[in-house]
Amino acid sequence: xxxxxxxxxxxxxxxxxxxxxxxxxxxxxxxxxxxxxxxxxxxxxxxxxxxxxxxxxxxxxxxxxxxxxxxxxxxxxxxxxxxxxxxxxxxxxxxxxxxxxxxxxxxxxxxxxxxxxxxxxxxxxxxxxxxxxxxxxxxxxxxxx
Numbered sequence: 001x002x003x004x005x006x007x008x009x010x011x012x013x014x015x016x017x018x019x020x021x022x023x024x025x026x027x028x029x030x031x032x033x034x035x036x037x038x039x040x041x042x043x044x045x046x047x048x049x050x051x052x053x054x055x056x057x058x059x060x061x062x063x064x065x066x067x068x069x070x071x072x073x074x075x076x077x078x079x080x081x082x083x084x085x086x087x088x089x090x091x092x093x094x095x096x097x098x099x100x101x102x103x104x105x106x107x108x109x110x111x112x113x114x115x116x117x118x119x120x121x122x123x124x125x126x127x128x129x130x131x132x133x134x135x136x137x138x139x140x141x142x143x144x145x
Contacts, residue, residue: 018040018041018047018124018128019040019041019042020131020143020144021040021128022141022142023038023132024036024037030053033052033053034054035050036049037049038141043065045063045065046065047063048060048061048064059072068080068081068082068085078090127145128144131143131145
């Protein structure tokens with residue numbers, strides 16, 4: 001799982017806290033046209049990522065825990081809700097993720113600042129993808145190595 005779109009501002013990474021993935025896909029119209037992954041975190045929260053490829057774009061990202069949840073509702077919108085509260089929508093400025101990523105990479109190569117995602121976080125992202133692939137194959141939840 002990626003940490004959202006590249007942004008000029010550093011985001012709080014999920015780090016190596018993801019510990020288990022349960023993924024499923026369906027192929028009704030084309031191969032893997034629908035997919036969902038439930039990702040559990042070491043501290044007890046669960047995240048859901050879903051994607052549908054045969055209708056107009058539909059992606060869903062939400063992380064839930066006992067204190068509340070946050071949901072991505074659009075390219076520049078998130079919704080948050082604390083336990084016992086009312087959902088609140090937050091608008092973010094529109095950004096060009098490709099340009100931002102290239103600028104951040106150039107700054108890191110030039111030694112101006114660290115890249116937005118630490119190498120150990122990138123390695124953990126690959127481990128999450130590996131656990132997702134194993135879960136799709138086995139049909140069972142898989143541990144993130």
